[in-house]
Amino acid sequence: MTHSSHDNALFSSVPGLGVIIMAAGLGKRMKSSLAKVLHPVAGRPMVLYVLDIACGLAEQGVAVVVGHQGAEVRKVVEAVGGQVAVAEQTKQLGTGHAVLQARPVFTGVAHRRPTRYLILNGDTPLLTEATVRDLLAMHDAQGAAVTLLTAVLADASGYGRVIRQRREEWPQGAADNRVQSIVEDKDASEAERLVREINVGTYVVDGEFLFPALDKLDPRNAQGEYYLTDIVQMAVQQGRTVSALRLRDIDEGLGINSRVQLAEAEGVIRHRIRERWLEAGVTLRDPASTWIDAGVTIGRDTVLYPNVTLEGRTVIGEETIVHSGVRITDCRIGNRVEILDHCIFRESQVEDDSHLGPFVHLRPGVAVRRKGKVGNFVEMKKVELGEGSKANHLSYLGDATIGSGVNIGAGTITCNYDGYRKFQTVVGDGVFIGSDVQLVAPVTVGQGAVIAAGATVTQDVPVDALVIARVPQVTREGWAARRRALQSGQTPPPAPKPVSPVKTRMSAKPAKAASKPKAAARSIKKKQPAVQRSKRR
Known part of the structure; x- marks a missing residue:
């Protein structure tokens, strides 16, 4: 120019x-x-x-x-x-x-x-x-x-x-x-x-x-x-x-001598700022409700919806869309990013082509790498979320380094604080973490590992491993009906005869007698000398 x-x-x-x-x-x-x-x-x-x-x-x-x-x-x-x-x-x-x-x-x-x-x-x-x-x-x-x-x-x-x-x-x-x-x-x-x-x-x-x-x-x-x-x-x-x-x-x-004059000056300066960005190629859906601080930089073809607040030294890239109710303070936001309604970001970085919101809270020290996705009611603090990784629902991630292509299931929590100190969680590339998982730091999850839903992970997980850490399901048939009867003063129905979980699973299949070859194999195994059995072990 x-x-x-x-x-x-x-x-x-x-x-x-x-x-x-x-x-x-x-x-x-x-x-x-x-x-x-x-x-x-x-x-x-x-x-x-x-x-x-x-x-x-x-x-x-x-x-x-x-x-x-x-x-x-x-x-x-x-x-x-x-x-x-x-x-x-x-x-x-x-x-x-x-x-x-x-x-x-x-x-x-x-x-x-x-x-x-x-x-x-x-x-x-x-x-x-x-x-x-x-x-x-x-x-x-x-x-x-x-x-x-x-x-x-x-x-x-x-x-x-x-x-x-x-x-x-x-x-x-x-x-x-x-x-x-x-x-x-x-x-x-x-x-x-x-x-x-x-x-x-x-x-x-x-x-x-x-x-x-x-x-x-x-x-x-x-x-x-x-x-x-x-x-x-x-x-x-x-x-x-x-x-x-x-x-x-x-x-x-206008000299500022009172709070009234301060408010008047604020209005004039903010009007000037909005006009400057409109002339620079930024779309403001409702200029009067858009608050942009003097130190903010905005790229061309970015769209700001009503009630957006951009504060401090925030930098917004080109072709980015910021929806209503978003407040961004001292952050760097890349190109072609979409931020849905009611998000709060502070002192964080979001790279190109990422998608965040609604209701995302980025506390200081977060870096969302290219094509990252952060969704409903996710809070992050001092976290690096790798390229293409997703944390789409109801999670808290703090003091963590998360690799690329990782899926963070709904309700996942990094337990980073023991009451005295903060600890790190490291998640390798391509890890799949199911819903309702607790990662108790310090802990490392190796590349390509799978963490089953409901797991509490307290030890490092090897590369490509499967972790299942949950209490076995207990089913008590008829328990709810008996409870309702007791609460209403009625005679509860008799409890059904307990059935072991193993028998219940096998009852779905017709019982078969053991084949002769299998029976013969068991009899041969019993007759083997002790020395041979020890060698096999």
């Missing part, structure tokens, strides 16, 4: 750009023990959406400023690797103070001296890279000291207001987007509160202007904090340009 020049621009870094992400906030309105930026949106911590944009744009590195639960946030962002560095804000003294903590990341290394900085919030997962590139383009085109992203809301209460210069104050030839100041909601006058244009919290700032301006911040305000927004007025006072780009889609500016 080829990309246009516009597409190539979306995948290239911006020369001279450094990125700062503010991720230190407590998030009191979330009412959570988890740091706000770590709350998941479509299966990913929200800060990672912003970090993706930063890593795609920054040529001069990315600094993530952490604070509340800093160790946990650091662990998540450092796992991204690359040019991401972490700065710490030990005391939350405002957004200006937070950005100031990133200075050592960029000034401590000679080659990291950005010509401009992109400042992002870690709680804006809906922001897109295309919008940020437009913001950067405006900043460069207008030679601005500060360029900010704004949105116009029907109800702007609670947000910082963007106060623009009056038209008569614009310099000759200036663009019509000049900004005079940003006023925080708690510091706004009644007239300023009527303004519906709000500050989204995304900025591009000139590299030589940013940190000197931050050093001059004054915390004398309603919050007693160092506001990053005050650098806008500083730039205006210096006669420098402050530009603003209004969002076309206000959803992109």
Whole structure:
């Protein structure tokens, strides 16, 4: 597939750009023990959406400023690797103070001296890279000291207001987007509160202007904090340009400050994900009920029925069919696989042309090899099911290696746990296991062996052997009739005369006298000397 020049621009870094992400906030309105930026949106911590944009744009590195639960946030962002560095804000003294903590990341290394900085919030997962590139383009085109992203809301209460210069104050030839100041909601006058244009919290700032301006911040305000927004007025006072780009889609500016906003963001992200896979050739029978996490990959011509949930880093191959009520987490599913209704898979692998379900539970560590079949109410854990092998009904298989072409009968159980330790079961190729079999681990069943129904196998089985391990059947004729009579107070019928099992089997055939040759042979055997008998033995 080829990309246009516009597409190539979306995948290239911006020369001279450094990125700062503010991720230190407590998030009191979330009412959570988890740091706000770590709350998941479509299966990913929200800060990672912003970090993706930063890593795609920054040529001069990315600094993530952490604070509340800093160790946990650091662990998540450092796992991204690359040019991401972490700065710490030990005391939350405002957004200006937070950005100031990133200075050592960029000034401590000679080659990291950005010509401009992109400042992002870690709680804006809906922001897109295309919008940020437009913001950067405006900043460069207008030679601005500060360029900010704004949105116009029907109800702007609670947000910082963007106060623009009056038209008569614009310099000759200036663009019509000049900004005079940003006023925080708690510091706004009644007239300023009527303004519906709000500050989204995304900025591009000139590299030589940013940190000197931050050093001059004054915390004398309603919050007693160092506001990053005050650098806008500083730039205006210096006669420098402050530009603003209004969002076309206000959803992109949604910052997550509450559980309500988290749910709204989740809905937007999941809608975007569904649209992306529909455009990539995946069929969603009911898109609204299909939940696909951001880290999932799906092959072309795969069909997802209603109420399917795909989570984590799951990979689904091509031409696979996933029926309703299925939940798959961190699994690799091959091509042309069919998964019937109400299955749960986790951290497992299913190879091409396999058939699973309904009601199959794959716990972590399962590998179903090519053309495997796993059916109704089968649970598996840490099992390799060989190519073409079948476990079609009502079985538990745990800690086992099962060869190719094996039949697992209904009700088969691997007894892998003795109360203290787990043990392995090994089943060779081509083994036939009947119904209701217990394989008591550790045990090995040799290739081609047959295990009869109802057997409890406690010892290794040789290649091509037959194992029968069951109690002989006892039949008591008339027992049920006598029991019913006793329960109803009636006189029970007399018990029939006991008949030995041997006589019962022989009674079906007419009795024959022993032939003379056989009788003669017995008489000769009795007359043989002791020495000869011992030789025969």
